[in-house]
Structure formats: C-alpha cells, structure tokens
Amino acid sequence: MSYDTIEFLIADSVARLTFNRPKKLNSFNVEMHEEVRSVLRKVQRDKDIRSLLITGNGRGFCAGQDLSYRNDSTDEAKPNLGTSLEKYYNPLIRMLSDLEVPVVCAVNGVAAGAGANIAFACDIVVAARSATFIQAFSRIGLIPDSGGTWQMVHSMGRARAMALAMLGSELSAEHAAEWGMIWRCVDDDKLQQEGLDLAKHLSAQPTQAMAYIKRAINRATTNSLSHQLDTERDLQELAGQTEDYLEGVHAFLEKRPAKFVGR
Ligand code: T3D
Numbered sequence: 001m002s003y004d005t006i007e008f009l010i011a012d013s014v015a016r017l018t019f020n021r022p023k024k025l026n027s028f029n030v031e032m033h034e035e036v037r038s039v040l041r042k043v044q045r046d047k048d049i050r051s052l053l054i055t056g057n058g059r060g061f062c063a064g065q066d067l068s069y070r071n072d073s074t075d076e077a078k079p080n081l082g083t084s085l086e087k088y089y090n091p092l093i094r095m096l097s098d099l100e101v102p103v104v105c106a107v108n109g110v111a112a113g114a115g116a117n118i119a120f121a122c123d124i125v126v127a128a129r130s131a132t133f134i135q136a137f138s139r140i141g142l143i144p145d146s147g148g149t150w151q152m153v154h155s156m157g158r159a160r161a162m163a164l165a166m167l168g169s170e171l172s173a174e175h176a177a178e179w180g181m182i183w184r185c186v187d188d189d190k191l192q193q194e195g196l197d198l199a200k201h202l203s204a205q206p207t208q209a210m211a212y213i214k215r216a217i218n219r220a221t222t223n224s225l226s227h228q229l230d231t232e233r234d235l236q237e238l239a240g241q242t243e244d245y246l247e248g249v250h251a252f253l254e255k256r257p258a259k260f261v262g263r
Contacts, residue, residue, distance in 0.1 A: 005032035007057070008039045013050040013203040013262075014196070015043050022058025025110060027066040033088040040095045050203035050262050052099065053195050054122060055106040061131065064113020067140070081142070089114055089146045096121045097147075097218060100211035102202040106195030107173070107182070112136040117146035120155070123214060124198060125182035127173035128191040133181065138168040154221050155180045206244035207262035212236075 007018040017039055019026035043049050056062055070079060096103055105122035112134040119125055135144045144165050152161035156179040164171060173185035186194045202210065212235040219231050239245055244260045251258035
C-alpha cells in the first residue's frame, strides 16, 4: 500500500514508520493522522511485527499540527481544538502507549508542539545531537497537549516542565537526555543506524515480556507501591506462562543464546 504523508515498511519483524511531509517539517494534517493511525492498527494486529521504529524525513522530526489548516479561523468560526485533540491527537498518543510492541523513536531534527510529545510518548527515544524539542504551544497561545504536560512533569519535574511550557524554549537533545526525557542522543550521522539497531534488537526479544514491561512501567507512574506490587505479580504470572520464558531459562542453563519467538 502506498501513502501520501508517511512511508511504511516492514522487514524482519521490524516496522518502520517515517513521517514524510518534509516541506512542512512533517507537521500533521488530517490525512497524515489517518495514515499514521491505519499503520499503527496494522502494527497492533500483525503478530509478525515485533518492534516499531518511528522517524521523520528531511530536517525535522515533526512540527505538530500543520498550522496552515488553522489559517482560515475567524472570530466567528474558530476551530474547536478540543475536538481535534479528542479525535486525532489523543487517540494517537493512546495507541502509542498501548501498542504491545516496543516503539523506538529516532528524532532526526526539530520536534515541536505535538511533534515533541509524540516522540516522548514512544518507549525508547534516541535523538540526533542537533535535534531540539520545543513546546512551541505558548508561542501561539496554546498549552502543551498530546500528553506533554504529563510526560514533562513525570520525567523532568515541575520546575523544568513549567518553564519549558511557559517559555516555549528550545531543549537540546543533550539536555533532553540529561533531564530524563529521552534515552540518549547520538551523532547525527549515526542516528538512523542506532534507531534501526535498537528496533532490530528489540524485535528479537521476548515480545510478550516487552509488552508486560511497558504496561508495568507505564502504570508505575501513577500507582502506589502496594498497587504496583500487585501489578507486577499479575504481569509476572502472565510472563511466566510464555514459551519465551521457558526458552530463556533453558538457554541460560544450557549456556547458549536464547532464541525468542515472541510468544
Ligand atoms: O490545532 C489543533 O488541532 C490542536 C492541536 C495542536 C497540536 C500542536 O502541535 S500546536 C503547535 C503547532 N506547531 C507549532 O507551533 C510549531 C510551528 N513551527 C515552528 O515554530 C518552527 O517551524 C520550528 C521551530 C519547528 C522550526 O523553525 P525553523 O526556523 O527551523 O523552520 P521554519 O522556517 O519555521 O519552517 C520550515 C518550513 O516548515 C516553513 O515553510 P516555508 O516557509 O519554507 O514554506 C514553515 O512554514 C513550515 N512549518 C513548520 N512548522 C509548521 C510549518 N507549516 C505548517 N505548520 C507547522 N506546524
């Protein structure tokens, strides 16, 4: 299938989604939302896909909402941005967070507005050293959305979150890594290989355990310790019933590398 606003490839159990509106710094219009949603559904359904890599074409990763589609608003006919979030951005963030395969994000350039928060919603984020993250919302009279307020407060703390949101200042990839927003940054020319290597590595891991790890870590941000212990018990019970757990134990005892099948 071909797409107008994205590229989508599957090879060796790794799906690769590339935002592809480079002249607009890969900002989102409705068509792009629909295409992205359709491939995320495919990733969720297709049990042969065991990891997802997201990146962008051109010099930007994603500049959030395409503002040229907001240009015709007048005092009489303002777009309802709550509806836009409910219909497009919130389902996208929920899908990324609920996907049962690891999602690697390779941030190739500026990630602004919802674009930054889409990156932060992925599971392992690597960024090119020259990439920047900008909560650009306040620059146009909006508040961070697409989970940005939640992600920032949980990862970098209230003081930094408040300043970034209010000032709309650029956060360098290096600071994003230091502040716990992303896994790490790498030299620009190493980024795509690094992202692909991570996605390939993850696609050979025990996929069910990856899904349970994701669920446990995501729940830990809001659960009490007691509740989290229950969550770990329930998910460990499920992990212990997988073929991959048996394989992992056998491989360890036989002193050989494990060959996980994702079940
Ligand atoms: O509306 C709703 O549905 C609610 C949901 C909102 C979610 C949001 O994401 S709101 C926030 C929207 N995004 C922004 O406010 C960011 C806008 N972009 C920028 O501030 C800057 O472009 C950047 C800081 C990201 C990068 O700056 P710079 O100087 O490197 O690039 P540039 O020259 O500004 O942009 C390059 C081109 O991309 C340019 O087009 P041109 O002049 O070469 O034809 C620019 O207009 C275009 N572009 C960049 N971002 C957007 C965009 N076009 C439309 N929408 C964009 N968001």
